[in-house]
Amino acid sequence: MEALVECVIEDDRWETFGLEPLALRSVRATLAELGLPDQGLTVAVMGCDDARIATLNEEFRGKAKPTNVLSWPAWDLAADEDGGAPEAPEIGRPDHPEALGDIAISYDTCAREAAEAHKPLADHVTHLVIHGLLHCLGYDHVRDGDAARMEALEVRILASLGLPDPY
Secondary structure, eight states: OOOEEEEEESSHHHHHHTHHHHHHHHHHHHHHHTTOOSSSOEEEEEEEOHHHHHHHHHHHHSOOSOOSEEEEESSOOOOOTTOOOOOOOOTTOTTSOSEEEEEEEEHHHHHHHHHHTTOOHHHHHHHHHHHHHHHHTTOOOSSHHHHHHHHHHHHHHHHHTTOOOOO
């Protein structure tokens, strides 16, 4: 059984782009790199525009501006205080839900960033879905060590998909 990606398309450009298969591929690669099963796990991915993501960014982060990706973990898997990697969820335990979390991604910002960086939109969106999922799994980039760990993991996952280092 595959990892299940529940895709909610609020901007038709994401449908034309093929967000759902891209998100599924990105989620599967991330779970594989982390040694997590792709059975019984779900992640919701919402494809929206700048107006919608700006509203969400204001509501949840107090920043009234668009951003490329936002994520909401289903449960707290933060790294330990020493900067150690987050613990993987234990599937089947009653205190760990199977939903990993929600990701929102803005077409406008992603397309603009990809064009500015002279990279394919699909590569950039793949990176951002992976980035958002890692946040759902407890990874963060607030501290330098955590950022280096998360970026290295992103680079490995992208390489497993045949994509270049985005950094």
